[in-house]
Amino acid sequence: MTSNLSDKTPAALTRLLTIMERLRAPGGCPWDAEQTPESLKPYIIEEAYEVVEAIDREDVEDLRDELGDLLLQVVFLARIHEERKNFAMADVIGAIADKLVRRHPHVFAGMPTGDAKMLADQWDAIKRSEKPEKNSEHPLERLPRQLPALQKAGKLAKKTGFNDATGGFTAFLEQAERDLKAVGQSLTGDDREQAREHLGGLLFTLAGLAAALDQDAEDILRVHNQRVLSHHIKQVTK
Template structure:
């Protein structure tokens, strides 16, 4: 038996109304979706760490999620795992006519343009009227912002240069300051902070920086430097809650200096 067939059989057993697992039987698309998203992030984390053993395991976990959804759809009479495989195969063939059809060979840039054109045709065939249609609302907000901006940019709605975006960031910061000075309602502050974050994502896009990856690097940097503060204070027998901001900021700067020395700067 092929491994995939064994996995499909296992999933059917877990969902069996009589001899299956009570937890697995109770699940629905909605309850499983968060696990699917979590597994995708764990795949990305394994890749980020260059851990191939973990990547193998996490890809298996993600595949199990696909099998789980497909099994529930089969039980409802909508589609099964084979239909999923056929659909993605047909889509990839359709989007690669230069490989599987009679179109001319394309370089990476030309293929990207053609890929987006094919996706636009597919969206139109589904009745999507807007350029922005089809971007999942369930995506992480930063990722969705990036995709929305990219779609708009393809039809010319974009800043010419990154420095233009920086000017917009300055404008958005000024608007937040004005709302704070006016003692604005929370909703106004939330709107303005959202605008600032949206423009920051745009700056990352203009610089060809992945904002999710950049923020993740910033998160890890923060943890690393804050750990330095904690360890330094602990070595001096001082509780962190009693150190004070000035002392902690000095140790933060010390952590930055040590990092630069380690980088050879």
């Protein structure tokens, strides 16, 4: 098997791990030393979104830097848990490597390759076998609780079949029209709480439509927000 891995990768990773160890050690950086997994949570989310923004801008140089910032959070967490004698960075890397091999038997174990749906079902089946204690949970309970709402709505739509567009997209448009009408009726009656509930239904319907189009509603809205922001900035700076 040929590899495009740079010969510099192991040394670069070792250097980063050594720097983090020094920062956390006595005589290092007080701020780094006092961080905990809980205190790092907002930085992890922020850095992940900055990676996404760099991808949207197609800014390769910035993407490289943002990926480094995100990698720092992984190294940071691994170092904290190594100090607690839970696991180290090598365990993190080994675990994901093992998982990729295990979940791709059609690549690494000589099993036949099927279509995309078969491979997705195979992935899910292997995933369930890895943690049988979670098999008693309803599949919907396995969705991460901290997912952005629109993204979670899209995943819920897929798992509940609400993204089924075999009969076309008319059903989605009709449901969205009903939801929007219900919002209007609630506002006419000055019932803002009910309007809020119907607005939630409208957003879920639109997330389902996005899922039916194999799109992510969260991504669609994020890109549109950036367009609005850029347009507004151009208008006020003329």
